[in-house]
Amino acid sequence: MTQTRPCIGVFDSGFGGLTVLREMIRLVPDADYHYFGDTARLPYGSKSAETVSRYAVGAAHFLEQHGAEMLVIACNTASALALDSIRAGVHVPVVGVVEPGADRGADASRDKKVIVVATEATVSSHAYLKALQCRGIEAKEKACPLLVPLVEEGWIDHKITEEVARIYLEEAFSDGFQRADVLVLGCTHYPLIKPLLQRVVPQHVAIVDSAESTAAVVAQKLRVSEPGKEGKPGLQFFATDSVEKFQRLGARFLGQPIEKVQLVKLSE
């Protein structure tokens, strides 16, 4: 790992991983970031483990070939279903979002009861459940398939989104989990509705955002002693579908305009 200006590859099925990139830029601005969004094949959240692995390994190869010295799998589904395959397929360190989120969630829970909201595929993998159980936490996972399309529709502070979140979270905070005191956001789209979710969860609940937790782990691995102090990030974006849509939707997730996106074709 270079001590000077690292090149970090960031991978997601689409735009959600840009919330992780945004946090990394904040903590480690003095770095080059190559972001790869596999937008032609999104969403991964409803696909099988085998398919997600095949797609994710292809993207990881692309980023490694383009100079990444570290890979951040900024996609909960790919981290949950394909992290071992990706690690086996590349020669650089790989950081997923599940372990950092589970670490932070476990630390934050006094009652040792945590709820994780995520996509259907992430929940089916039980990656968060296993990671939290290893840390002595009783965990419950809740799939919230409508939250990603609601965020992508731009309804991030909309009464419908709040009602949908209320339905999902009432189901989650039940059956022995009424006193859960931490909600882990196990999908990189969800940080955009964190203020809305904060209104919906019981007052005693802390929300853990795996984008923030992952960025902190990356900063630590890069041995950045004073996060966010200086430097201007180099940003390159690659997408497998419409670059116009990537720029338009992506800016919402990144929190800043996206100047240029390169269209990439990957063979399966």
Add this chain to the structure above:
Amino acid sequence: MTQTRPCIGVFDSGFGGLTVLREMIRLVPDADYHYFGDTARLPYGSKSAETVSRYAVGAAHFLEQHGAEMLVIACNTASALALDSIRAGVHVPVVGVVEPGADRGADASRDKKVIVVATEATVSSHAYLKALQCRGIEAKEKACPLLVPLVEEGWIDHKITEEVARIYLEEAFSDGFQRADVLVLGCTHYPLIKPLLQRVVPQHVAIVDSAESTAAVVAQKLRVSEPGKEGKPGLQFFATDSVEKFQRLGARFLGQPIEKVQLVKLSE
């Protein structure tokens, strides 16, 4: 075209096309149907024309190679964006869903004002707008990106779905289209919420379902004189992702259990 027992290939990005298949089985039961759902790469509705064309042509080849004598593109997005490419790529007749839906919509409108609801990609293509304008109809297209995930969540008679539909349709039936008297369902997921939509639209509005219209065109092309009279359909299903999920979700769209699904890998 065989006069006895035809083999019809039906293609969709996922499950929605099963509403078209259901109607075809009802009208033409004495046929073999090969249904191909490109579930590994769904949804097409948010992807670019080029990507949709590449995927759809690959699937059309697969169905032709497996004996289809006619192809039904039971996917609005693929019909809107890729019908010419598919026709150029295969040697059998190809029926899309846009033209039959536009025909039926034009016939049903006395005021010559029609609203079409569809996915983002179908709307961006303006395929329905053009098809309806050619038939002397003033048309307005409205993208409703949340309706597909709501149907897939199974919320087909849910107050949230009704509220979302109300928001979309209030926007649609405005700006000179208050008196539109036909709503064309330009997405094969929407027939599942037809009763709900009927409650939301103004009373004078007729709903045209492109699944029904397309099945009628297929029956006509096959010169079936007495639709639905006899025969037992042969059904084969192919999917590019989880066969378990295809069986589970697909049954809702087809209206009957799906016994067996074959997993298929397509190269890009």
